[in-house]
Amino acid sequence: MKKYKVSIRDVDFGEDVTVVDPVNLYECTLKKNSFVGPFCEIQKGVVIGENTRIQSHTFICELVKIGSDCFIAHGVMFINDLFSEGYPAVDDSLWKETIIGDKVSIGSNATILPVKICSNVVIGAGSVVTKDITEPGIYVGNPAKKIRDL
Secondary structure, X not given: OOOOOOOEEOOEEOOOOEEOOOOEXXXXXXXXXXXXXXOOEEOOOOEEOOOOEEOOOOEEOOOEEEOOOOEEXXXXXXXXXXXXXXXXXOOHHHOOOEEEOOOXXXXXXXXXXXXXXXXXXXXXXXXXXXXXXXXXXXXXXXXXXXXXXX
């Protein structure tokens, strides 16, 4: 039986970062004044911007970059594998990146597929973002659609 330990390994911490155990953080960057709540996993290569808050039970996979002054609520899931071959990619070259701008808030239990989200966006709780978001506003639903300007 293989046993894995929850841990913090090879993380680039900025000033005044807060992390609440237990978490699984490895080979990622947490910039100044960021916060990570308990039961989160943040994988290698992920960058979390300054003053960004990641709430509990959130999963942030490889190839995700989150800007500054963002809020990621409880249970948000980021996806980098679209199962383009009909099953999980055995080759990580098939994975896609996600880029989140500044001042983006993502509600609880949202799912973010590999997309680009511009700055000044709110994603409603439970929404599924399947396409790039190129203009500020509030987006909700599955798939997420703009319902109004901010």
